[in-house]
Amino acid sequence: MKREGLLELNEAVQHPGKKLRFEIETELAREEDLDLIEPVRGTIEAVSTGNILLVKSRFATRIVTECARCGSPVESPLEFTMDDQFQVEGVPSAYSHDSFAYVVADEPEPLFEQNALIVDNYVRQGLIVNLPQQTLCSGSWDGPCQSEPLIAEEDDDPGHPAFKGLAALRAEETS
Numbered sequence: 001m002k003r004e005g006l007l008e009l010n011e012a013v014q015h016p017g018k019k020l021r022f023e024i025e026t027e028l029a030r031e032e033d034l035d036l037i038e039p040v041r042g043t044i045e046a047v048s049t050g051n052i053l054l055v056k057s058r059f060a061t062r063i064v065t066e067c068a069r070c071g072s073p074v075e076s077p078l079e080f081t082m083d084d085q086f087q088v089e090g091v092p093s094a095y096s097h098d099s100f101a102y103v104v105a106d107e108p109e110p111l112f113e114q115n116a117l118i119v120d121n122y123v124r125q126g127l128i129v130n131l132p133q134q135t136l137c138s139g140s141w142d143g144p145c146q147s148e149p150l151i152a153e154e155d156d157d158p159g160h161p162a163f164k165g166l167a168a169l170r171a172e173e174t175s
């Protein structure tokens, strides 16, 4: 029986060396800090060594973030990969009829329910660590923001502070 939001990996956990591959699509529950325009789509692969369950995945979506300069919404593609290892305890049933191996998940936010991956929690964790640190609506610090032109405070020095810092750094390196 398929449980909602759970990806059953028990077959991999009980059969070390057996690789499972899944196509995933999830909208994620409504998030305060995440504004997804498209569902997160990708693949999850799982294989167990007997002691460790290796879970690798690759996802893509589109998100809206705020421009770091003017705060207007910026839509951008987001692709990320995840590569996690989860401890497995017990003897896989493939080795002994009356045994059973299980994933030991000690994350603050649970990622497993028995040997099933809680897909949304897992995907959310990957999304959050891979969010762009700084997006600009114009695509670079060179041009002005699309929504509001830069205020010309320093006409005699058009360089952005970030570039002045960079120039100072380069001067140090060459001296």
Ligand SMILES: [Zn+2]
Pocket: 067, 068, 069, 070, 071, 072, 136, 137, 138, 145, 146, 147
């Ligand atoms: Zn902007």
